[in-house]
Amino acid sequence: MRHATRLDTALEIAHDAGRMIREARSDQDFGQRYKGGQELVTDTDLAVDQRIAERLDSAYPGEARLTEELSPERDAVERRGPLWVIDPIDGTVNFAHGLAHVAVSIAWCEDGQVQLGVVHAPFLGETFSALRGEGAWRNGEPIHASRCDDLSRALVATGFPYRRESRPPLVRRLQAVLGECQDIRRNGAAALDLCDVACGRLDAYYESVSPWDFAAGVLIAREAGARTGHLYPPPGGIPSDLYGEHIVVASAALYRPLSDLLRRADERS
Template sequence: MENTSEDLNYIAQQAKTIALQAGQLILELRQDQLIRNYKSGHELVTNADIQSDQLIRSAIRQQFPAHNILSEELASDYSDPSIFQQPLWIIDPIDGTVNYAHDQQHVAVSIAYAEGGDVKVGVVFNPILNECFLAIQGQPACLNDQPIRVSQQQQLKHALIGTGFPYDKSQIPALLPRLHQVLSHCQDIRRCGSAAMDICYVACGRLDAYYETVKPWDFAAARLIALQAGATAGHLDRCPNDIPPAFYGEQMIVASPGIYDELHQLLQIQ
């Protein structure tokens, strides 16, 4: 399937409308109706995650009944790489659930549309700050309808770097040498709790780079937004042949072009 720019503009407007509706819903639920649970024994999930997921899925199915949906809350199986070649929506109803449940601001609804192995549309909406990031492949990225660009940072020692850590605490020791490298060679580090927001912050210059291992629903929309804002994106290791880079989240890096190569080299720790 090949879309014209008019088709993608329509899809982007629908994605934005759905994200705004989901954002309003999670704002209302956080006031006095929040119910907290845990999946896999350690990952926080709330009733707002579930209801936001249901709202987004229902809206997409109503508008695009033939499209597939990949969602965090249904623990979607994407082991068959052919799914990425079909018209596909990748959604995270609340990225930054721990922040959301603790009344913090780094929270987002993330909606991406992909086909042919690449993301074509991305929307990341933070309803708490009323910030909506949007990009269409081949067009400038925007924040609240105003064009954005990555920073012009050229020196790693002056760069502010974002990252995150897994829920599985047993994985953290292996990440500490890399963290030490960043803290020793960059201006500072930020761990804000939402991959989608962190990558969008790279897109608009609030961060100079971001690295982490994340799932497709965490970054699919934000990565496109960053790319359309001038960022460079890649991985520490080569992507598997059957998974397109737009959906591969292992050891991912998104950075301003001026520091990408140096940061990539810095993070090469075996």
């Protein structure tokens, strides 16, 4: 399989990062601070990001990285060539509060297309992975997205930004979804929401997030048979695979009706 060696390297690095995360929680050894006044970051986020960077530098020297803590320059998504997109801890608030929905997310892109993705959940004992065009797996076993075709029976995940002032339009979307779907889940880790769509635990997911939150998970969901896209087209120059605004990921049959529902909610804002 093309890029299989890179996938093996990413899996090994993700498991190593997961061990660091488990040890930090066990030792209760993670300082906390806020960036931008509202977004929590811990010393463990920074330490894990550093460890991943060192290991990637050793395995693939000179390749660019876009990471939440150490290399957050978003214009990297517009560059050609290889790019690693990394969230050292997706679900930092969950991590700090002792909750299990925490993940390491590692994606590798080539010329703006995600070629492989790994999402490792150290407290859940699950590792999701995918290779472009080759399928998706959980703990090495193939996974398949939901085949739900009825919004009224759909379990849908979403999330909300730290900036409170940007939430009112999203509440209108939430009200629309709650009025049409079976129920909503808000688990606090976008990468794992996407993986839950990939393995059929969730029927759909929508949100606006950063590239490191979704790059690996959206490939995993797509390779498992989910349909992925955006409510509105990405701006010119930004690859679709790395554009995190207005993402929709759903079973093939739910993608269009859910997208239409969300756009109608936006029109009422």
